[in-house]
Amino acid sequence: MSFRTALSREARVTLWRSLQTFTVTRIVIALVLLLYLGLDIAEDGVHGTSSSEACLFYLAAALGFAVAGARYRRRFALQLGAQVAVDLAVISLLYLAAGGMRSGLAILYLFPLAGAAILAPLLLALFSASVATLFLLAESLWQVFMQDRQPPLMQAGLYGAAFFAGVLMINRLAARLLKQEELAAQRGTDLQVQQLINGIVIADVGDGILVVGDDGVVFTGNPAARRMLGLAGEATGFRLGEGPGMEPLSQAFNAWLRAPVDGAVFVTVKPYQESEGVLRGRRDGPVHLKLRFTRVDTPGVALGRSVVFMQDVSAIENQAQQLKLASMGRLTASIAHEVRNPLSAIGHATALLAEDLHGPAEVRLLKIVGDNVARVNRMVEDILQLSRKVQPNGEPLLLANFLAELKAEFCETHGLADDIVHIGDAGASSVRFDPLHLHEVLLNLLGNAIRYASRQPASIRIFPARDAAGRIELHVQDDGPGITPEVRSHLFEPFYTTSSKGTGLGLYLARELCLNNDAQLDYEYRFDAAAMGPRKASGRFVISFARPA
Structure with a gap:
């Protein structure tokens, strides 16, 4: 270990902190020695006074070193060398005043030698150990030759061997720990940089990301998730499903926890009201989300974390539709002459042939x-x-009468029993929607429903509802198997159809008519136990009308 500038900032801070601990320990030792050796004044005035004076000097020096190390963090090697030198000198004086080896004060040398072994290079630490060892041997030899005494030379030699062994072992351990701390500091810096990079990427990505515990508590979320859920700055500390608007997200997550499967799940998140009447969620209406769940693998750590990836399907669908409409718009102008006229001729010729061929x-x-x-x-x-943007009728439309007439017409046209289509109680609810447009939208939805329904009583249901934002909704549901997520992702695209007899424009036209009346049409998944059908089909078409004027 050396005092090279190549040491990291964290390693240098650790050395200075250790030096401060060294000085505080020196103050404690000086106080203990002052209290202990001060009692020798009554027994031996000369030696007791000299020991006390040495302890007072040691205490003052320790306080000075503490102040210098705290205020002047420069020349680490010089400060450390001065402190070790003072330690060795004072302990040697106390050792001589107390009577040499028999006093037992030789053990005090371990304090400065251990500090030198931890904080100084190996050469300087071994030099300090050799000084202490030579002093002990010299003092013992002085008593042998000059005072004709028999001191324990073997004990002095053992102390010296112990000093060298302790210094060598402590220095190597300290060097290894310092290297490990430097490595940990470097890894911490790399991890911090990587976290910053991940934070930038996650914050800039268009998909919403939530980190959720098994109990549904959200630990973190990126800005895209906050935008999709309408949470403003609050993306942590809440529980999925704590509000009615978040309940579909919570139910989808719990269903995945019970039976983890690959693939996407679609939910619709709507604004909702809290108990105080505060409206939370997106104010611009429902948002249709495509969800993917991924388990965080934490071997040996039972954290129970999952990552929820959210994608705003509405924006993707609108983008796909705009791309198709851009090419379709160029085609619309020539369709009347280029297609309808030859088509009329083919139809007329077919009718003439049908009269002669039997x-x-x-x-x-x-x-x-x-x-x-x-x-x-x-x-x-x-x-x-599609090219005719008719101005909608702004007069209020009473839903109860309109739905009753629509049901009668639909059942008569398709030859259905009256109890197959169930109309919910609409009360006195009225909406702003052009009657002809709503008639066409509902006939399209009912035509799809009758294709898959079981035609049992109430196998097709039309019922109004009201969301937390006060908007009236109209739900159209059947007891069929429902729409798969793969089909749902293309459901409202023009020219997309799963039927050999369909044109792929019905649902797209229905949504365009809703948008033309400031309403929204969507297909929602509901994870409720009371869903219709043997498969518990939870999908339904939902028309969200404009707010009352």
């Missing part, structure tokens, strides 16, 4: 042609309707 094979082929002509024509009508 064989089973010809009828089947003509039916295929007619069905596909009707399908393409319906697609053209849907595309043309």
